[in-house]
Amino acid sequence: MDRRFWIAVIGVAVLSIGVVDGRMLLGKVPFPSFVVFQWPAFMQSAPREPLQVPANIGDVVTSFYPFRAIAADAVRNREIPLWNPYMLSGTPLLASAQSAIFYPLTIPFYVLPTAMAWGLVSALKVLLVILFTAAFVRRVGGTTTGAVTAAVLFAFCGFLTAWQAQAMYDAAIALPFICLAVFRLHEQPSTGNVILASIAFAMPVLAGHPETVVHTTLTALAFAAFLFASRPGTTFILGFMASAFLPAGLAAVQLLPSMEWVDHAYRSLSDSWPHQPLWTVVSWVSRDILHSTSSAGIEIPEQAAYIGMLAFAAAPLAFMNRSRRVAVFLAIWTAIILSVAYGVGPMYWFSLKLPLIQGIKNSRLIFAGAFGIAVLAGLGISELERWSQPKPRRQLARASILMFTGCAIALSLIYALRSLTFAVSEPSRYPRVSAMLLAASALLLLLRLLGKLPVAPFRVAVVSLVCLDVLSFSYGFMPFSDPAHIFPPVELFDRLPGRGPEPFRIVQVNGAYPENVQSVYGLQAVPVLQ
DSSP states (O other): OOHHHHHHHHHHHHHHHHHHHGGGGGTOEEOOTHHHHTSGGGGGGOOSSOOOOOSOOHHIIIIIHHHHHHHHHHHHTTOOOOEETTSTTSEESSSSGGGOTTOGGGHHHHHSOHHHHHHHHHHHHHHHHHHHHHHHHHHTTOOHHHHHHHHHHHHTSHHHHHTTTSHHHHHHTTHHHHHHHHHHHHHOOOHHHHHHHHHHHHHHHHHTOHHHHHHHHHHHHHHHHHHHHHSOOHHHHHHHHHHHHHHHHHTHHHHHHHHHHHHTSSSOTTSOOOOOOGGGGGGGGOOOOSSSBOTTSOBTTTTOOOOOHHHHHHGGGGGGSTTHHHHHHHHHHHHHHHHHHTTOHHHHHHHTTSTTGGGSOGGGGHHHHHHHHHHHHHHHHHHHHTOOSSOOHHHHHHHHHHHHHHHHHHHHHHHHHHHHOOOOSOGGGSHHHHHHHHHHHHHHHHHHHTTOSOHHHHHHHHHHHHHHHHHHHHTTSSOEEOGGGSSOOOHHHHTSOOSSSSOOEEOOSSOSSOTTGGGGGTOEEOOOOO
């Protein structure tokens, strides 16, 4: 990978982050403070500007920000954050996987003010997922344009947009890193690549979402089996086994207490979760994401899946790419995991019979499907970038059929979405906008197929269209707040003793403030029986 490749990837990544998170340059922080100011204890402190109301992201306020604040406070007091004294009359902090005490991207919280670290880490996560995805696509044979396309599609897809700032997002963004490490290990089974793969496998464990750990590991196992079948090698198998076991040691400090915590959970791993309703497959073309339930009845964040319209047109062209074997694997694996997520076919039935697999929310495999489609689209764009004229009519016809098949699938989903949609408040999120973006994507690719569009304009047009599509989709989902509005001083809490020599705990009646936020103010609470 040459310097120009990284300059292009980092440049697009910085511009993309600037568009979506640029308000951080004005001192704002990506945090839904409106969730706090809706409660009685905070109403007098509410800012005068209108409160934004995006999707249901209350867990950011009631869990993830408090977890970071508690851990950071403990570290600054030179304590190991083993125990959370502020919730439920005291509860384990380290053993709660989602606290992510040892996740590398939690480290900034230990050295910076919490609000500042929150914004910095938010941008850093997007940068990493773009870098890892682009590096993987490039490694498997994609061009720079294809790699950038895939990276932007995945980084700002519906699933990652809807789950940002939460543990599931932190674990899911490790998937391209894991696939990259496995592919490198297969190409060159060296000690360095074994260590790289071990770090990659440990990342989702440290991120604190056991369910996503299982899903990323399954994808890695399937990818490794496919690579081994295509080119067997004992050294690769030994290296992969080592890289699969080493993470248990690297992440043992988080893994062991979390396993004990899971063992005491109220829900058994033999209990099955429901799959996504099949009709919600229209969410792959739905841009309506700013409310808890979209105008078509799609639940956000659970069913969010938008992937960008160019992906439908470009992904089928991956089968003409020189890296056809990787495209075949991605297509097959994506079909399998989406059939499980939406409860279709024998693979869904098979998943209900597998120990451990049956007891987790496999409906959230959407993120792995989004990654597969994004990479396929990147490989398809790479093939078009290398496209030279004249081409035999047969090859041109084959490419056209593949592209229009993808467009037909997207168009049918858009038509179904339109029939389900009853009211959309934001014009940029109408189903017809998805149709317009699909038409623009098809026209762009068709011009390239016919040799009417040179390489340089094609590159610029593809990246511009993809960024216009998914950045306009992702923009506005996460509200930005002034740091002073993130859990501001509240008279109710100021009048309470808080920390002191005598034990003191509070209990709220009739919902005076959001759950768990008392921990940010150093106040200990007792559990409330419902």
